[in-house]
Amino acid sequence: MSALLQLKNVDVSFGHVHALTQVNLRIAPGERVALIGANGSGKSTLLRVLHGLVRPAAGLLLRDPATRQAMVFQRPFMLASSAQNNVALALWIRGVRWREAREQALPALARVGLLEMAQRSARALSGGQQQRLALARAWGLDPAMLLLDEPTSSLDPHAKRDVEAFMEQFAAAGMTLVFASHNLGQVKRLATRVVYLQQGRLLADLPVHDFFEGPLGATSREAELFVKGELG
Numbered sequence: 001m002s003a004l005l006q007l008k009n010v011d012v013s014f015g016h017v018h019a020l021t022q023v024n025l026r027i028a029p030g031e032r033v034a035l036i037g038a039n040g041s042g043k044s045t046l047l048r049v050l051h052g053l054v055r056p057a058a059g060l061l062l063r064d065p066a067t068r069q070a071m072v073f074q075r076p077f078m079l080a081s082s083a084q085n086n087v088a089l090a091l092w093i094r095g096v097r098w099r100e101a102r103e104q105a106l107p108a109l110a111r112v113g114l115l116e117m118a119q120r121s122a123r124a125l126s127g128g129q130q131q132r133l134a135l136a137r138a139w140g141l142d143p144a145m146l147l148l149d150e151p152t153s154s155l156d157p158h159a160k161r162d163v164e165a166f167m168e169q170f171a172a173a174g175m176t177l178v179f180a181s182h183n184l185g186q187v188k189r190l191a192t193r194v195v196y197l198q199q200g201r202l203l204a205d206l207p208v209h210d211f212f213e214g215p216l217g218a219t220s221r222e223a224e225l226f227v228k229g230e231l232g
């Protein structure tokens, strides 16, 4: 299958910090790729490279410019305006006229159960509601690929399940997902493939079953210890 996006030998540095080193990654349509690894291992940087927000110092990012992408951040930025306007603005920035953008925002809000909150101030919503609003904002753009940076890390278990359920729905609708997570249960529930990063290097890249059930030590002893530590 042709790749939606491909990285070849990508390096990213911030001053003397090597955030990513020689990363190779190929993402095919319909995959659900989980990025895991310790704090500072490069997950957010990798997502930002995939979304074109960070330019590699070396290597290649190959992407069909026609492929629509959206990104949901760990703590999404909300404009001091209504929930509806927050979704509409994302569409307007992509060239949709304001009136139509406001109309199109409503089904996106309905999709995540926020229709009745459309006129509420986005910043007055709870953390869980704001994360759902961020998903609506992304969904409204109709992306082929959605990138999510620890989308449930600051949420209570109930809100976490809601966000996971929406991610499932997005995937079922054919969207390709790439998400960073510290929650290995979530990775098992949502991912088809696991990419393990350590100090900016991609040490394992396996189907989810092989990653958690296979003899990981053969691929990466560090990944095996990480998984054991996180599960224990």
Ligand SMILES: Nc1ncnc2c1ncn2[C@@H]1O[C@H](COP(=O)(O)OP(=O)(O)OP(=O)(O)O)[C@@H](O)[C@H]1O
Pocket: 014, 015, 017, 018, 019, 037, 038, 039, 040, 041, 042, 043, 044, 045, 046
């Ligand atoms: N804008 C930046 N300026 C300087 N250093 C940065 C910047 N962004 C990331 N880094 C550094 O690059 C490395 C990788 O950071 P990154 O945020 O990608 O890791 P992460 O795996 O997402 O971590 P976490 O799990 O804590 O979110 C870290 O050493 C970090 O301090």
